Each structure stands twice: as structure tokens, then as C-alpha cells.
Amino acid sequence: MPNATSQNGTVEDPAAPGVGRTRTVRFRVKRCDGPGKPSRWESFDVRVAQGEGANILACLQRIAANPVTAEGAKTTPVVWDAGCLEEVCGACTMVVNGRARQACSALIDTLAPNDGDEITLEPMSKFPVVRDLHVDRSRMFHTLKRLKAWAPIDGLYALGPGPREQPARQQERYAYSTCMTCGCCLEACPQFRLEPQPGRWDTAFVGANAIGQTLLFNEHAIAGELAPDRLDEMLAPGGVSDCGNAQNCVKVCPKEIPLTDAIAAIGRAATIHGLKRFFAR
Amino acid sequence: MSEPRRVIVVGGGLAGLAASARLAEQGLAVDLFSLVPVKRSHSVCAQGGINACNEVARQQGFSEWMHMDETLYGGDFLADQPPVYEMTHWAPKIIDLLDRMGVPFNRTHEGFRDLRLFGGSLFKRTHFAGATTGQQLLYALDEQVRRAEAGGAVTKYEHWEFLRPILAEVDGATRCVGIVAQDLRTMQVRSFRASAVVIATGGCGLIFGKSTNSVSCTGAAAARCYLAGAWYANGEMIQVHPTAIPGADKCRLMSESARGEGGRVWVPKTKGDTRHPSQIPPAERWYFLEERYPKYGNLVPRDIASREIFDVCVNMGMGIGGENMVYLDLTHKPREELDLKLKGILEIYEKFAGEDPRDVPMKIFPAMHYTMGGLWTTFTPEERAADPVMDRDSGRQRVTGMALGATNTMQTNIPGLYALGEVNFAYHGATRLGANALLSCIFDGLFAGVGIANSARDEAPDPASLAADVFDAPAKQEQDRAEALRARARAGAPDPEVNPYLIAQELGREMTDASTVVKTGERLEQALGKIRELKDRCARATLADASMWTNQNLAFTRGLSDMLRLAEVILAGGIERKESRGSHYRLDYPDRDDANFWKTTIAEYDADADAPRISYRDVIAPMVEPRARTYGKTQSAPEAVRQPETPAPAAS
Numbered sequence: 001m002p003n004a005t006s007q008n009g010t011v012e013d014p015a016a017p018g019v020g021r022t023r024t025v026r027f028r029v030k031r032c033d034g035p036g037k038p039s040r041w042e043s044f045d046v047r048v049a050q051g052e053g054a055n056i057l058a059c060l061q062r063i064a065a066n067p068v069t070a071e072g073a074k075t076t077p078v079v080w081d082a083g084c085l086e087e088v089c090g091a092c093t094m095v096v097n098g099r100a101r102q103a104c105s106a107l108i109d110t111l112a113p114n115d116g117d118e119i120t121l122e123p124m125s126k127f128p129v130v131r132d133l134h135v136d137r138s139r140m141f142h143t144l145k146r147l148k149a150w151a152p153i154d155g156l157y158a159l160g161p162g163p164r165e166q167p168a169r170q171q172e173r174y175a176y177s178t179c180m181t182c183g184c185c186l187e188a189c190p191q192f193r194l195e196p197q198p199g200r201w202d203t204a205f206v207g208a209n210a211i212g213q214t215l216l217f218n219e220h221a222i223a224g225e226l227a228p229d230r231l232d233e234m235l236a237p238g239g240v241s242d243c244g245n246a247q248n249c250v251k252v253c254p255k256e257i258p259l260t261d262a263i264a265a266i267g268r269a270a271t272i273h274g275l276k277r278f279f280a281r
Numbered sequence: 282m283s284e285p286r287r288v289i290v291v292g293g294g295l296a297g298l299a300a301s302a303r304l305a306e307q308g309l310a311v312d313l314f315s316l317v318p319v320k321r322s323h324s325v326c327a328q329g330g331i332n333a334c335n336e337v338a339r340q341q342g343f344s345e346w347m348h349m350d351e352t353l354y355g356g357d358f359l360a361d362q363p364p365v366y367e368m369t370h371w372a373p374k375i376i377d378l379l380d381r382m383g384v385p386f387n388r389t390h391e392g393f394r395d396l397r398l399f400g401g402s403l404f405k406r407t408h409f410a411g412a413t414t415g416q417q418l419l420y421a422l423d424e425q426v427r428r429a430e431a432g433g434a435v436t437k438y439e440h441w442e443f444l445r446p447i448l449a450e451v452d453g454a455t456r457c458v459g460i461v462a463q464d465l466r467t468m469q470v471r472s473f474r475a476s477a478v479v480i481a482t483g484g485c486g487l488i489f490g491k492s493t494n495s496v497s498c499t500g501a502a503a504a505r506c507y508l509a510g511a512w513y514a515n516g517e518m519i520q521v522h523p524t525a526i527p528g529a530d531k532c533r534l535m536s537e538s539a540r541g542e543g544g545r546v547w548v549p550k551t552k553g554d555t556r557h558p559s560q561i562p563p564a565e566r567w568y569f570l571e572e573r574y575p576k577y578g579n580l581v582p583r584d585i586a587s588r589e590i591f592d593v594c595v596n597m598g599m600g601i602g603g604e605n606m607v608y609l610d611l612t613h614k615p616r617e618e619l620d621l622k623l624k625g626i627l628e629i630y631e632k633f634a635g636e637d638p639r640d641v642p643m644k645i646f647p648a649m650h651y652t653m654g655g656l657w658t659t660f661t662p663e664e665r666a667a668d669p670v671m672d673r674d675s676g677r678q679r680v681t682g683m684a685l686g687a688t689n690t691m692q693t694n695i696p697g698l699y700a701l702g703e704v705n706f707a708y709h710g711a712t713r714l715g716a717n718a719l720l721s722c723i724f725d726g727l728f729a730g731v732g733i734a735n736s737a738r739d740e741a742p743d744p745a746s747l748a749a750d751v752f753d754a755p756a757k758q759e760q761d762r763a764e765a766l767r768a769r770a771r772a773g774a775p776d777p778e779v780n781p782y783l784i785a786q787e788l789g790r791e792m793t794d795a796s797t798v799v800k801t802g803e804r805l806e807q808a809l810g811k812i813r814e815l816k817d818r819c820a821r822a823t824l825a826d827a828s829m830w831t832n833q834n835l836a837f838t839r840g841l842s843d844m845l846r847l848a849e850v851i852l853a854g855g856i857e858r859k860e861s862r863g864s865h866y867r868l869d870y871p872d873r874d875d876a877n878f879w880k881t882t883i884a885e886y887d888a889d890a891d892a893p894r895i896s897y898r899d900v901i902a903p904m905v906e907p908r909a910r911t912y913g914k915t916q917s918a919p920e921a922v923r924q925p926e927t928p929a930p931a932a933s
Contacts, residue, residue, distance in 0.1 A: 031833045033416045034830045053633065058530040064834070065782035066774040067825045074773025076826040077834050084495045086629055088416055089321040102532075130466055131831040138439075141318060151383040156306055156727060164392035171621075174385040174411055177420060178625070181320055190363035220383040223600050248822030 003266075020050030023115035025108055026070060027059060029078055030122040031132045044078075048108045053255055055093060056103035056111075056121065057082055079132040087254060090182030095132045100187035100234040102254055105265050124187050126197045139201050140181050145208045146202060147230050151223035163221035176216035176262065178255045185249035185259055205242040206233075208249035208259040213260040214270040220271070231266075231273035240267050285310045287744070289460055289475040291502060292602035292849075295415070295719060296702025297481035298422035299726020305434035307734035312473060313426070314462055316440045316497045319422045323495035324722065327415020328536035328626050330397060330407035331379075332370035334671070337396060343404040345370045345671035354712020354928040355401040355582050356653070357863035358879065358907035359515065360688070361900060362643055363662045364707045367682040368724045370671055375723055376408050382421040385410050387622065387692025397622070398541045400580045401714040401912075418719055440465045444759045444838060445505050449751045451742045455510070456746055457698035461759045465836055467534040468829050470760045472752035476741035477733050480506055480693075481701045482781035484652030488676055488844050488851070489797070490789015492649035493525055503656055503704050503841035507850065511693045513884040513893075514706035515654035516847070517854035517865050519715055521797050522650030523586035524643075525641050528632055532648030532740060535609060535632055536626045537715040539643075540579040543620075544572050544589070545609045548599050549644075555575070558608055559794050569593055583768075583868035584712045584864040585912060587647040590930040591798045594646070601644060610642035648921060649797060651718065653709040653864065654854070657883060660707075661687035662901070681903045683728070688740055691725060697741060699733055701725040706881070711863020714737050717844055730753045732771035766835050770827035781822045781838040784877040789843075791815075792848055796855055802866045805856045812852065816845045850884040850893045856881060857895045863910075875907055 009103045014120045024045050046059045057080070064077035083091035085104040092103040097120050099109065112119050127135040157187045165173075185208040186192040213232045217223040240263060249259045287302050290297045293315035300312045314321065333347045348369040378384060382392070387395040388406055396405040410417035429435040447459040459474040485500025486492030507513045524539065524546075525532040540868070547566040554561065570589060571578045579586075590607050594600035600607060610626075611619060616639050619627060663684040667677050682689060691699050691707065702722040709717065722859045744830060776785050795808035819842050826834035860874035861867050879896035887894045 021555060033828070053527070055562075061530065061782065063784075064825075065780055066775055067772065074825075076772055076828065082496050083321045084323065084326050085318055085534045086326065087632065088413060088625075088629075089317075089325045089495065091321045107633070107635075110431055110635075110836040114749045119893075133832060135449050137318070141320070141427075144424075145427055146389045148431075149379065150428040150430075151421075152428070153378075154424070156378060156425075157301055158374035158377060159381070161377045162383075165388055166392050167390065170385050170388045173383075174417075177385050177417060177763075178411075178413060180325070180416075181318075217383070222381060223383050259345040 008095060019276070022047050022049045025059065025112040026116065026118045027063070028118060028120045029132070031078065032123070032129050034131055035128060042075060050109060054108045056096065056106045056108070056119065057085060059108065067275045079134045081134045086178060088135050090180030093124060093184060094180040095124060095136050095187065096120070100124055100184040101245060102182065105254070109263050124183060124194055124195050125185050127183065128194070129221045137181070137183050139195065140183060140209065141200070142198065142201055144213060145212055147210060147233055148226045149213050149217055151217070151220060153222060169219065173216055176212045176258055179209050179212055179257055180255065181209065182254065183209070184252045184254060188248035188252040190246050191225050195230050203237045206262065211240055212257055212262040214266050228273065231270050233271040234266055235274050240270050286476040286741065287474065287558045287736050288310060288477045288479065289314065289473060289731060290481060291460065291478045292322070292481035292483060292702070292704070294322035294324040294481065294483055294702060295419055295422060295722035296726045297420070297479070298426050299723045300481060300633060300701055300730045301435055301543040301728050302425045302429060303730030304421060304734055305429035307731065309734050309737055310559045311435045312475065313435055314441045314443055315441065316442055316465070318439045319426070320420065321436065323498050324419040324421060325416040325720070326493065326495060326534060327719055328534060329538035329541065330409035330716040331378045331418065332399065332714070333378065333405050333408060333720065334406060335394070335396060335408070336374060336627070338404045338406045341404060344517050345372065346673070348372065348406065351402055352708070353710065353715055354710050354910060355714040357712060357873065357910050358905070359518070359710035359862060359881070361898060362706055362902050363681045363683050364660055366680060366904065368708060368721060368727065370682065371724055371728065372720055375720065375727065379418060379421055382418050383426060384421045395683045395797055396536060398773065399582060399715045400537050400540070401582045406542065409538065412536055413840055418723065422723070432489070432521065443482070443502050443505065444470070444753060445754055446509050446695070447472060447755050448695065449747055450508060450595070454696060456696045459742070459752055461756050463759070463763070466831050468761060468763070468832060470663045470756055472756040474744045474752060476737035476744060477697050477699060479699045479701055479733060480656065480704055482704050485847055486843070487773070488788065488848050489649040489792045490786060491528070491530070491532050491793070493522055493532055499840045499844055500652070500847045501840040501843040502929045504700065504847040506656055507884070508843065509885065509888050510696060511695055512657035513654065513655035513850050515854065515882050516850040516884055517858055517882060518653035518711050518863065519797065519851065520583055520651035520653060520864050521587045521647045521651060522588050523583055523647050524645040524647035525649070525650070526630060526643070528633060528644055535582070535630060535645050536651065539611060539623060539626065542622055543578065543614055544609050546579050546609055547756070547816060548593055548607050549603060552599055553603055555602060568650050574912055574914055581715060583650070584694060584714050584866070587798050590647055590864060591907070605646050606620050606644040607646070608642035609645045610797060611638055612640060615914050636743045649793065649796060651713050652703055653711065653713055655704045655706040655915055656693050658691040658693055658700050658707055660690050662903070671756060674836050677904065684730045685728065686735050688732050689738035692728035697736070699729065701729055702737045710867060712756050731863070733744060748923065761792055762839065765834060766824060766838055768829050769822070770824035772825055775823035775825060777821045779818055779821045781819070781824070781841050784788060784819055784822065785841050786844065788812070788815055788848060792851070796851060799854055799866050799868055802856055807853045809849065809856070811844055812848050819845055853893045853895055854882040854884060879907060
């Protein structure tokens, strides 16, 4: 029930029903002041109440308001990337206890249920660190440009409806279209490596998400017109054949996108495309 | 050929991307600024769908005109009508366009676009792609803008923050000729020249602390335009979504589509019933929305559903277990159907609440969701003959839409400065109907983009004709502002009195408590006093980070100062509007008062007082007369008490 001053009944009340005992959770955070600077570890103790629904980002907010380490040293707020906070934008991806995931859906009651439990936070290792937990994933967006990941429509004026599509095909495309370019699949991939030099992006392995997007666009009636161009890229250095079939990507994808199905399908399509290209010479 | 004119677009959500694509198509060069990589913009969070008249609904009696009428009725007649006319009449064409772009709209067995029911309508007029429609539409427009970027027409400035519009005297009138922005990684502050500036920065949820909005939705960009002299309209019109999942960091949206696909809202009939919901038989459940609104049921507009849930929980104490929660129940629906149509949102609930909503009813409560008010914008009305198909229900010969290509389309009161999407005040009046937001954002970009291109080409001065100082001076002021903040930085926790994060928390609590579901003049005045105190503390705020590299602490504190100014606009508009209309519900003035308040609230910044000045403009309503907005409520509501006019008894 709202207290005396709360007419809209939404005031935070630590004593509210459903919110239980508080405990201390220790965060070990790998920090870095900027590109080329050394990394260091800092620890923070954060008070969390059982049942309040706290996630890692709520704890980082508490650290920002009180940037003092567990040892009592004054420091700066941790820098991190965040957006929707409901696991649909991909921004807050980081390495939590050794595994890449979205920090927003990493709930403290699950990860650190007991007083004194520890959570380790690191930036993704396959992208250049900007500062602390914030990394630069522009390579992923660059790859989408290289793959012509769009439908080459005839402009924005009204030209009638799009193609009809069978529900099964729509469902297949929809699954790939929920990819939020978060990079979990790349962090987990043994073949995808850190490449800070943009000049080398076009020959380094594109990674699972890009192969999934290739399938998504090749399967659409209008976007599919550019399928030969995309398959050319898939046959080039860094294309689908660089996949080592470790299958980590599909295990870590937060949206459970069938990435290995896409790798298999695009692998076959690229082979056929290569043969056609060879005989058409 | 000469260099193309440049247009700046601030914000890369649906409105900013649609505008960028349209401007690029019109042959202009676009500089697109965004706090985040545009593909991560807040539009991804929209779930339920996008409204448009369609052939099935048309055969059932629906029309574009009715879509317009529903939108006006939903908004309690506060919206100017010609923009709503134009938007609803473009809607089917926009769906077709999105379809061509490859949006994976859900399909019927035969491969046609599937439709669902949504709030404020009795017809299925909502197109959807699973329960992540906003994400899917954003991606489609992101792809088209990436295509324009690859072709050289669009240049992206991602992780850049808009700091202020640059105004200059051109031919005796003030005009927007560029912006000052900061790279949030290198912290470089610089000016950019443009022949037109488009603000498409969305809503201001963060002012309310925990809302359904993304962390970038601070309202700071709109506030900066307001501080520069742009009018802010209907600031008091804030939508509280009835169904959100309360959390520690935000309230996550539970889409209206859950009710559109059959979800039922209920509480136990017995106060304090502690049984598990599956143990409570149907006869012992109170489906209060269905009982109170037999016609619309669970699909009444959001402000009404929020007030009813609030009434049940706060006034009657009937919330689940005495808490401020009600059930949103989908457990009667087959799992396969739920997964096909609602998987995205059910997974969000499962991940964040830890229970499977296919098995257990969800627990939800209202949360701040959408900003109907925003930067005031204008347009050129265009009277034309009513369309025999689209306007068949209008009973009119003539209708009034907007003139395509007019250079004032969605222009603020400052020439050259435009506002599109959620950041403007157009379209939604006093409440937005579900699945109209995606439509208004895309329509704004596509429709207004034509006029903005004309303005940049034909009306804007030659950028080379403006003196360098016009751009250098405001950039220097912003540089100094950042330096002044940095000079106050010291490591460690600041005193709570001047801790920016704690000031922001206090702002959020105060605004949520004083100015959401129910309001009173007294409480709003009290909140205004609190904001003045917070402004004073914010002016002395102490940073914990003096770095000149990716200093989020600095950006946060600077934004907080601007959010406080916008909070004053929201409160002042609420205090002055002494009536109840749509989302603005005043306990001390529970009725709508058309005689005095069928008007647009305008807030102008008074720099000397550092406070808003409130005035009013008439609503432009050439087509539909206001009528009582009851949605057929059956009992003890203010509307139901009023009896319809009965004819005088016949003389005997």
C-alpha cells in the first residue's frame, strides 16, 4: 500500500511485501581507462534486497552513485553501455562470470543468491575496449553494409503491397530477424578474433550473426535479388568456410537463433553458387 | 552540379530513420546523430504492432476515417485533426512499404498479413511481427538507411550527443542553422552546419525514474530546444501503460497485444486471498475491466485501464496479496498460439519475473510509458474532397488533411527546426492508442521529410553565407559548460546533497508520485517546489570523474540539469490544466472542461525566471466535434453519472 505521501502507489519501499532481506554482493570489475591503457581489477560491494528484481545494471547504477571500492578507495564510476534494459537492443552485452550475455537480464537473485557471493564483469574480448565495460562493435555494422543486408526496393513511395509469404517462411525469417547485433555469438566463437584495424575487417571471419543475416535476406523475395552478391562475400576470405564448426554460437545466442542451421544452409548455397560461377566463366 | 544541401537528423529511431531515408531519396545529404548505434534505438522496445485500415477490416465496416476518429476519441479530442487525418489515410500505404522492405509480418495460412485486436478499437486493424514489431520495423528502416549510407547520402555520428540548436538572424528572422554536439567517446565538442535540423529524439521517460523507456529517453534534447526558445506543447500529457513488470532498474513493458490476443485482467474477489491463482476458480475472480466496460473489455485505452487498476489496488485495496499488482492472465490460451504471436514478450516476462506466463498469470502494475506532449509543430492544412472509400463513414463532402511538401510541415516555432515522432506533440492528443506510435513515427519521417527537403533546398540560406562566429560561439559555450562540470569532479562518492545520481532518483520518485495516474493541484505545486530544490542542488552537483575520455558521469549530470527544466514544464502544464482529459486526471477537477481547456498547452521558456510561461492555442478541429469519452462504462464513473439528455415529457 502507498505511504502517506505516495498518491500514485509506486514509491520504492524497501519494507514492501515481496522484498526480502538484504545482502552484500561483491562485484569484481575489469577496468580500463581507454584504448592502449592497462587493465586493472576493482571490487565493489553492493547491497541487494532479495526479491527486488535487481540486475547487474541496477548494481552498476549503485556503484556509479557511490564509486568507492570494497577496500574503501575512492574511484570513478564504471563505464558501461546500456539501452532498453529488456534484452532487445543488445547494447549491454558484457562478459558475466566468464560468459557473454546481456547484463540487463542477468538477475542478481539467480547469480548471487547468498551474502558475500561474487560476480565478475569483463568487457567483451573480441572488440576493442572504449573504456571499462564499453566496447566498440562498429565492425558488426560494417559487415552488414558489406553483405548488402537490405531489400533493394524501388524507393519509398506507395507502389502496392509486398510479396505474399507463407507462414512457415515468415517464421523462419522472423527468427533470424530477431538478431540484435549483440555479438555474443562472436565472443564465443574460436574463429572470430579481435581485429582493431578496420582495414582488415573485410578479410577476417564475418562470424555467425552475419551468416544468419545472409540467410534472412537471401530468403526474402526482394532482398533475395542480391543473394549472388552476398554469396560472393561468403566465398571470399573470411566467409562461411572459415567457420570451424565449434557450434558455440548457437549455444550462447540469447535469442536462440538457429545459427548453425544458417551456417549449414549458407555453406551449401555458397558451394552451389561457386560452382555456377565457375561454369558460367 | 552543386553540393547537395545538408540536413541534420538528431535521433535514429523510427522517426529519425524514416526521415533520413526520405531526405536521402530527395537528394539531400544527411548527417544522422544518435546517442547509440541507431539499430539500438528505443523503437526496438515497441512490441504490439502498427495500426492501419486493411481490406478485412474494411469489409467488416472499418475505414481510414474511423481510424482517424478512434485516434481523436482516444486522445480526448486534444490533437489537431488534419495531421491525424493524413496519418491514418497514409497508414495502409506505409504497411505496404514496410512489407516491401522485408518486415516479417505474421501471416495467415494463405500468406496474407495477419491482424490482431488492439486497445480503443472494435476492429482488427493491427499488423504485427511476433511481439517485437518495433524491433522489426526499426531494423527494416535501419537497413534502408544503411543502404543510403553505403551510397554516400547519409553520414552517421553514433555515440554523439546533441547539445543545442544553433540559431542565427537570417533576413531579419531567427532561424536554426545547425547544432552543437559532443562525441561521447573522445568528448570533442563541435558545431555542425545544416540547412535544416530535425529533432527525432523520442520521449522523456527517465524524468519519471523507472519507466518502460530506454536509458537514452531522458528528454534532454527536447529540453535543449525548449531552452533555446522552441515551444513545448501539452507537456502534462504523459501516458501510463497499464501493464508493466515492476523492476529495480526499470518497469518492463508487457504489451497491450497480450490483451489483444485474449489476455484477461483480474484480481481475487476476496480481499487478501492468498491462494495460488490457479487454485482460484473463475467464479471467485473479479474481471473488473470486462465488468465495467462490457463493450471494450480488457481493451479500453491505456489511461482508463491504468486508472481502473489503480482504483482496484490503491483505493479499494484489492490488489494481489494487498500489493499494487493485478493478474494479466493468458493461461487459458494454447501454448502454440501464444508462442506464434507473443513469444518475445512472454520470454521477457519469464526472464525477468522467473515464471512462465503460459502456466501462471502475470503480475503487473501501471508504469510511465509514452510522452504525448512534446515540441510544438505546425503544418499547412489542405482542404479536399472526401474520398468515397476511405471517408465513407464521415458523412462529409470536404475533409482537411496536410499539404505534402509544405515547408512548415512539423516545423517548430523556430524556422529550420523540425520535430518528428514521439518528441513532437502532434497526433495523440491526451492519450495515445496502442499501435499508433510506430505509425506516427514512420509517417512523420516519410511525410514531413518531403517538406523538410523543400525547405532545405528553397528556403534555407546558403550555409557559406553565415559567419563562422555564429557556429563557434555556441560551441565555445558548450565547451565551457562541460569544463565547468569537470572542474567540480573528484573521485569517490559525492555528498548526497550534490550527488547527480541521487538527485535523479529523487526527481523520478517525485514525478512518478505527483504526476502520473492521478494528480491534484496541491501535489503538483508541492512537486514544483521540489524540482526547484533539485535544480539548485543540480547546479552544484559534484562529479566523480574528471576524465576527458568517455565520461558518462559528465553527460549524465549535464542531461539531468535539462531534464529538471522539462519536469517543470510537465508540472506547470498539469497545474494550469484544471480539468481531466485523457491521461491527465485531476482528482480536484474530475470532468473534462471543453469551454476552458479544449486547448493546446504551450510552454515557453522564460530565461529570466528560469521557469516556463504557460499559454494556450486553440485545437485545430475542422472535422470532428468533441463528444463524451466513455467507452461505454457501466457503473459509478463520473461519465456514467451524467444522464443523456432525455426529451421533455409530452404534454398530456
